[in-house]
Amino acid sequence: MKPLFRFAVLALVLVVVALVSALTAMRFAIHGQEVAVPAIVGLSPAEAERSAAGLGLQIEVERQYYSPRIPEGRIVTQLPLPGTKVRRGWQVRVAQSLGPQRVAIPDVTKQSDRAAEWNIRRRGLDVASTAEMQLPGTPADQVLAQSPPANASQVSAPRTSLLVTVAADAPAYVMPSFVGQPLGSASRTLQDAGFKLGNVSIAPVAANATPPSAPPSIFTAPPQPTPASIIVVQAPPAGQKVWAGAVVNFEVK
Numbered sequence: 001m002k003p004l005f006r007f008a009v010l011a012l013v014l015v016v017v018a019l020v021s022a023l024t025a026m027r028f029a030i031h032g033q034e035v036a037v038p039a040i041v042g043l044s045p046a047e048a049e050r051s052a053a054g055l056g057l058q059i060e061v062e063r064q065y066y067s068p069r070i071p072e073g074r075i076v077t078q079l080p081l082p083g084t085k086v087r088r089g090w091q092v093r094v095a096q097s098l099g100p101q102r103v104a105i106p107d108v109t110k111q112s113d114r115a116a117e118w119n120i121r122r123r124g125l126d127v128a129s130t131a132e133m134q135l136p137g138t139p140a141d142q143v144l145a146q147s148p149p150a151n152a153s154q155v156s157a158p159r160t161s162l163l164v165t166v167a168a169d170a171p172a173y174v175m176p177s178f179v180g181q182p183l184g185s186a187s188r189t190l191q192d193a194g195f196k197l198g199n200v201s202i203a204p205v206a207a208n209a210t211p212p213s214a215p216p217s218i219f220t221a222p223p224q225p226t227p228a229s230i231i232v233v234q235a236p237p238a239g240q241k242v243w244a245g246a247v248v249n250f251e252v253k
Helices: 002-032 045-053 113-121 183-192
Strands: 034-036 058-065 075-079 085-087 091-097 126-134 143-147 159-166 172-174 196-202 231-235 241-243 247-252
Touching (some): 045 058, 113 126, 113 143, 113 159
Parallel strands (some): 126 159
Antiparallel strands (some): 034 085, 075 091, 231 247
């Protein structure tokens, strides 16, 4: 019994030792690949890449900013920060300095969207974003505001955001029923409401209807709609959603 007990204890010890060794080896492998991010602010991109490459890191230039302190072309910010522990192969994102701001921000308010963008880009700036809004009484495609404002100083990035007007949506209505009404009164109602009268045609005669008798030798002109004609079909139909300025067609009898 004792030999069996000693064997079990020995096996347990060996398992514990193997587990501790595996955990130690894994931790060493993981931490053995970690490096500290170097300080690269103030370096040129080429210098930063050489410094990072020696540690197995990569440099990615993402943005450009004005800086009164960092000379043009050098790194002005970095992420992760210096001293941060990262794994080899990690990407360090940096921003490059444009030097002090030397470009005047143009005033593009009240210009069209296209003209404003052209004036911004010809000064070496970019359009960061364009927001749109409806403003009654103001023409569409006109710059209402800009950020940064004209002639602003201490600008951080060479980008300008614009607020541009867009055309207001036409008012929506529910089409009423004109069936059974005279064409003349329905036409006036449409025009007063801002709609347009489209095609007006005579409804086809039913197959069992008896046509009026006329002498065979006399030519009968096809009937024409008159203000007194009664509407029997309309398009769009009653109850459909329509917008101001929509065209309405009728069939009358």
